[in-house]
Amino acid sequence: MGQNSAMRSSFVENFQLLARYNAWFNLRVLDACEKLGDAQRKLDRGAFFGSIHGTLNHLLWADTLWLARFPVQEAPLGNCPLPAPLLALPAGPAYTLQVQADWPALRAHRLQLDIAIEQWAAALTPECLEQTMVYANSKGVQRRHPAWQALTHFFNHQTHHRGQMTTLLMQDGVDVGVTDLVALL
Secondary structure (H helix, E strand, O other), X not given: OOHHHHHHHHHHHXXXXXXXXXXXXXXXXXXXXXXXXXXXXXXXXXXXXXXXXXXXXXXXXHHHHHHHHHHHOOOOOOXXXXXXXXXXOOOOOHHHOOOOOOXXXXXXXXXXXXXXXXXXXXXXXXXXHHOEEEEEOOOXXXXXXXXXXXXXXXXXXXXXHHHHXXXXXXXXXXXXXXXXXXXXX
């Protein structure tokens, strides 16, 4: 195996690791959220999406939006069909959409989505990452860039908002614990 081929494989393995990290971190956040009542999870704390519940809904929305984009490329990213019901989003206002109003449904949806993300990432190939993604963003602006950049954004976006949630949880006295990637390794 040449150096370039090994590097391309490592890139795929990196996204597979990030999918595992995503599921692991989300479970920690969900478990921490169980320590709060529904009113506390939905309390507007002045965060970008208002509440912990609002932020979790935003991540459901964004992850679903990206997962729906990946398979409709000229050459679908990953060779793992995702369940159609998991990719369905209710009608509503883009990134502030409430995908799940009910806490048990939100938690279950997140867990199912994380399993699907891990399965999907396991089917990625180096060739997938090299292709060009073409899509319209949530404001209808046409975008075109390498697929690996979209995947980098996909996982970075999740980490960004989970970091916000750990702060919101700590403000309520709930410690999510160590969340560094190396703690998973």
